[in-house]
Amino acid sequence: MSIFQFSLAQIPAAVSAILGFIANNPILCGALFLSYALFYAYAFIHNKAVDSDIYEVDLISSGVSSIMVALLLIGIDESSKSLGFSLDLGSPKGKVAVFLLAYAAVMIFMAFTKMLPGFLVVIFGNSELDLFVNFVAILMIEPSIAITGTLLAVIGVPLILLLAIQRLRRLAH
């Protein structure tokens, strides 16, 4: 199955692959999820905070971390021992890296020019998207895990729900 294919029948397998990965890496996955949990706990306590307290911060942060993840994804397929490295556009990692680099460039440009409307800042600069990008990037390193549309949906849908709940909670106040 490719990255764009989704199958309901594959959901249990995708869930089990993710749970297996977490079980095999309890410290690192625990640290990753705890750091986001800490951020959510803060957001929960300080519910009155606006979606983007500081416009630039969310976008630049997303942009910088995306560039770094993209570079690491490019580098992991690199066999050359020289300082330079090449981009293989045929590989899934290469495609994701290009997408992340483009996304990062747009985010950083928007952060400095402040051209993006507020609601798009919330969509592109939110922690849920950041967690999605980071977690999928980590899964891509694991050779035993195939990145499929089903797997992405299993990770993405709960995060979209989380984003929606956060938004509704804030709108209610």
Added chain:
Amino acid sequence: MKKYHISVFTTNIIAIVLAVFFARGYNAKGIPITSISIIMAVLLAVFLILTAFMLKPRGKIEKVFPSKRFLLLNFGISAAIGLVFLNEIGLIGFFFVLLFSFLLSEIEHIIYEGVGA
């Protein structure tokens, strides 16, 4: 505690996790992480300088680094987690974890500092 503290602290942890996973992957495949580390360090340093000068006029960044205790806390966590995985990531991987987590959290600090948070 401000959003700034939470943000810099969590960015440091996320950076550590990413760095360990990638360093482990590089190490397992026998790919040297030194070249990507150098490229990344240069890029992050350039970005750090650009951010510092673009977000606020020159000379208005009051604190280039977070407080000493906060820095030590972040560094201590990076070193502790890096040491736990030392066998899997190797010595260069360990230094990569320290460098990567420091630079990403420092960028987060500079952004907050730059926008006057």
